[in-house]
Amino acid sequence: MTVFIASLFLPYTVNFHVDNSRNHRTPVNPPSANPTVDGITPIPQAAASLFGQAKPGKTPGLTPGATTDHERIFASNVAQAEQDKSGYPFPASVEDNRLLTESEGHSPAWGATTSLNQPKPQATLSPDPSILKHLDPHPAKESVPQRAPPAQPAATYTGLRKASVANRKVSFSKAEWSIETAEQGNGGLRNAVRSATDAGVLEEMMWVGTLGMPTDALAKWTRRDISEKLEDEYESLTVFVNDGDFDGHYTHFCKTILWPVFHYQIPDNPKSKAYEDHSWIYYVKLNQAFAERIAKHWKRGDSIWVQDYHLLLVPAMLRKLVPDAQIGFFLHIAFPSSEVFKCLAPRKELLEGILGANLIGFQTDEYCRHFLQTCSRILCVEATPEGVQLEDRFVNVGTFPIGIDPTSWDKRRQLTDVERWVDTISERYQGKRLIVSRDKIDSVRGIRQKLLSYELFLNSNPEWADKVVLIQVATSTTEQPELEATLSDIAMRINSTHSTLAHQPLVFLKQDLAFPQYLALITVADALMITSLREGMNLTSHEFVYCQDGSYGDKAYGSLILSEFTGSASVFGNHALLVNPWDYRQCAEAIHTALTRDEKERKEVWEAMLRAVLQNSTANWVKSFSETLTGVWNEQSSREIMAVPRLSVSRLTERYRESKQRLMILDYEGTLASWGSPRSIILTTPQRAITTLTELTEDLANVVYVMSSRMPEEMERLFRQVPNLGLIAENGCFVREPRGDTWTHLADKVHVKAWKSSVSHILAYFNARIEGSWIEERHCSLVFHHGSAEDRHIATRLAAECAGNINDSCANQGVHAISAEGALIVETTHTNKASAAELVWKWFSANVEKGENVVKPDFLLIVGDNREDEPVFRWANKLQKAKAVDYAMTVTLGSRSTEAKATLTQGVTGVLSCLQQLASQDRTTLPLR
Incomplete structure (x- = not known):
């Protein structure tokens, strides 16, 4: 069985080498420098520190208001780093990546990698920023291409000559290429899959995704060769889409529409509507490409895991292409409340797309609850704590928090680079208390709130001004230049107020760290501060906790200051210092608590958090999701109407004749009688049903109950002609025994x-x-x-x-x-039809124990037609499974997913005909002994 793991980006990409031989099928190691070729982005030539986005010949600028040069240690030893076998600042090789991938490392913009030779994006058009222009029913024949927003410098929106495109294709078709570890993608997912594969949890798997780079400039044979090599040697199916389609999907819909809304940042500018309408078609096209690629390779018995918000439509598309497929979907980011989600124009399409899966997984119970509420309110479907009941099937929903891989972290921490950086940072900040943090400059990351809280802490606790340093690593981006300017102003104000010539309380690094530096930093830190406004699961906090065991540094048991709006807050609970990022005073107090805790208290809470980290490891995440998916798929398959056989009336009649004591519980509305007007009270039951029930109850071996949603007094009027009939009213809240005149109340x-x-x-x-x-x-x-x-x-x-x-x-x-x-x-929710059936069964058992002239039923028949009958079906099936009854048959009407063992397609007529055939058998007229 193959497990297809569909993610927008593959773990691998391609690096092109121009000066090598023409046999581009042979992988080679990337050279330290490559000549510039038309359409190829060269590798930086000069000392670029250890930051992934450093420009050639430049080092990162100092923190605004800096009074020391301590932070320059993070930009030192560049020459040595370039020659390091681990490849820094260049990407690690595929083999090195077996150790560990950064769970939340910075990914460059699509088409803007600085460490690989890859094509640039081909020409495409963004929507006009004016919504009025976008909705103009008579657009001009010639429109001026709009420039891309400054958020995406990688995309080129000016026209390209066909000759230029042809030259690019020729250049790449002649270039050698090699498979490299991709900079794009979900590092946490990669680590989880690798860990599960190493542990034997995943035996046979196949990645499905894009290369994470523009591909329009590649010739057809180049694409074919790349695709074949990835499939044959790297267990990866490549999805090729046009550059324009990918840009519309990823840049314009995922990042401009979905990402903000899912993180409670609703776009409120007129341009957002234009972008949504413009890019939705590309979102659909890319999802369709994924679905078709998977369906082409799917075989019966295979499992499909669809990952994250980029592919919300894939489950439903796959369900149409391969109806019997085992499909799981997992959302790595937060899922918003229904009030926020319904702001999306294609809200129904997105929900219906997700519901194509058999199992839908979320990081926390909160996100799971939000999804169920959203489905109930927008799609008008029944949502239970276990999942969503659709017309033809049930979709399970569950919580599966992802984590980190401790084994790989142990291996990475033993590297020489990490040890060297631990010593360097410890020496430079000797005698200081370090608070560290790493975020992308994005409004949802809460960096602004963090800096303001830190400023309040320093203002309120001046005695700490020369004892503590906050090292904020902020990956550079141009997506929110206004936010970046605001952060610079706050950093300037903090350092201007609290710095001395020998001490600087804030280090604001605008570029990411190399992996060894990052590992060293969270190893020597006294506290990690995460103030995300919304985040699915912050794995940086898990990594920090695991590195605080004291094995590779002088410090241990650091405190974790964590936003209550992250998924990790539900994992660590009150063992972390949970804060509301908007409450600056609370955050400032949390900083003070983190710095003043004694070692005993710090160790106690750290040990509790470490247990949570180990319990929620990546291998456990994959195993839990995999086993749950298989279980729910088997259960759902058994419920599918195609899998439920038609009732064999002859076999039922045979078991009826062989039995000595029978219990039959029959639904009324839609089963014994057709539905009438809900406002009218039916005063009479169809005569055929009355006659059939009378004949059944005349057999002393039969005990017959009719269940209904109607009130007791209505039931009495409906069945006054059948005195030997037992009644169950209001869906199990009231029960009356045969020949009885009093009702038992089951509801309080x-x-x-x-x-x-x-x-x-x-x-x-x-x-x-x-x-x-x-x-x-x-x-x-x-x-x-x-x-x-x-x-x-x-x-x-x-x-x-x-x-x-x-x-x-x-x-x-x-x-x-x-x-x-x-x-x-x-x-x-405490009482239903199954509750009433259980009470009837207990009455039988009690009468048997009393020695009365009755035996326990050896024949049980349940017939119903709607969702309210499912609990009693489930009860009867469990009864037979426990061997409490020799024979139990559960029958449903219609064509819907069910737990019943058989179905009748003739409706009320079929039910009455079946019951009449049973009633026509030889009757027991004497009391049973």
Whole structure:
């Protein structure tokens, strides 16, 4: 079985070498310097420090307001670094990457790598920034190409001559190339897959993704050769898309629309709408390319894992291409609340795309809950804590927090470079308390809030001004120049106020560190400070905790200051110093606590956090997700109507004749009688059903119950002609024995009265806003009927919103709202039809123990037609599995996913015909002994 892991970027990319032989199929090591070729970005020639984005001949600028040159240590030893076998500042080779990939390392903009020779993006057009221009029904025949926003300097939006493009293709077709470790992509995912492969959790896998570079300049045969080599030697399927399609997908939709919204940063400028409409088609095209590539190689028994927000549509597309596929989807970033998500124009399409999976995984319970609420409110589907119930199948939803790979971290920490940098940093900042942090300059990372909190700490605690240093590593980007300017101003103000000639309290590095430097920095730090405004899972915090064991430095058990809005907060809990990044005073106090804790307390909380890190390792993440996906797929497959056989009436009749005591529980609405108007009260049951039930109950070996959502008094009127019939009313809240005249209450009256009081106000609010709707109050439930509303579309949308409000506010009261056809049913979660069936079974057991003239049933038949019957199906199946009954048959009507063992497709007529055939068998007329 092959596991296809679909991620936007492959772990590998291509480096082109021009001066080598023409046999470009032979991989070679990248040279230290390469000549410039038309369309190829050269490797930097000069000392560029150890920062990935350093420009040739330049070193990073000092922190604004700097009074010392201590930070220049991070830009030293460049010549030695260039000759280092590990390849810094150049990318590690594929073999070196087996050790570890940075979980959250900085990735350059698409098409803007500085360490590999790769093509530049070909010409494309961005949408006009004016939404009015974008919506003009009569656009000019000739439009002036718009320049790309400054956020993406890598993309070229001016026209390119065909001859130039042809020359580029010729250059690359003649160049040798080698497979290298990619700078783009999800490092945490790569580490997880590698760790699981090494541990034997993943035996056979195949990556699916793009090369992370522009490919329009490559000739067809070059693409073919690259694709074949990656598939044959690197277990990777390459997805090739046009540069314009990729740019529209990644730059314009993923980064401009999805990323901000998923992190609660709703774009509010007019341009965002134009970009959304313009780029949605490219998002769809790239997702379709992934789905088709996977479907072409999929075989029965294979598993497909789709990763992250770049590929939200792939699960549903794959479901259409390969309906029986085992598909899992995992979202690595945060999932917003329904109020935020519904701001997206293609919200329904995105949700339906995700729901094509069998299993949907999230980093935290909060994100999982947000997704379920969003599906309920936007798609008007039933969402339970376990997943989403669609019309034809069930989709499981779960929480699977990703982590790090401790084994690889141990290997990396033993490298000579790391030890050298530990000594260098410790010596330079001897006697100082170090607070470290590394973030991309992005508004969601909370760097501004962090610096303001640090400034408040220094102002409030002047005695610490010359004892502490905050080293903020901020990867350089032009996406938010205003934010970068603001951060520079704050840094200038901090250093201007609190610096001396010998001490500088803030080091603000605007370029990323090499991996050995990063490892050394989190090893010698006294605290790590993460103030992200929203983040799926901050693995930097996990790495910091693991490196604080004291094995490779003089310091140990550092404190973790962590934003409560990160997924890692749910992993570490109160063992970390959880803060609200917007509460500057709380953050300042957390800094003070981190610096003043005694060693005993620091060790205790560190040990607790270390246990969490080890428990949530990458191998465990893959194993947990894999096993859960296989389990839910098997369960869902058994529920599929295509897998549920038709009821064999002859076999059922045979078991009926062989049995001595029978229990039959039959649904009423839609099973014994067709549905009528919800407002009308049916005073009579169709005569055929009455006759059939009478004949069944005349057999003393039969005990027959009819279950319904109707109230007890209605049930009595409906079945007054069948005195030997047992009744179950209001979906299990009331039970009456055959030949009995009293009802047993399963629901707590006090509890029902309490929740009705709170829910009725919510229903009244929505009832007033839907013309033609009405509220029906039953003894143990409330029914909001909206099927007769004048505007069905608005009614359905408001009913879904009503269900979401009730489920959110009343979940702790044991109450839920379920959407039915034309109605919303609010009832308790503690009692259902299975509860009533269990009570009936206990009555049998009690009578047997008393020695009365009754034996325990050896024949059990359950027949129903809707979702409310699934719990009793499940109960009966478990009963037979536990061998508590010799024979149990569960039957459903219609074509939907179910836990029933058989289906009847003839509807009410088929049910009555089957029951009549059973009733026509020889009857037991004497009491059983």
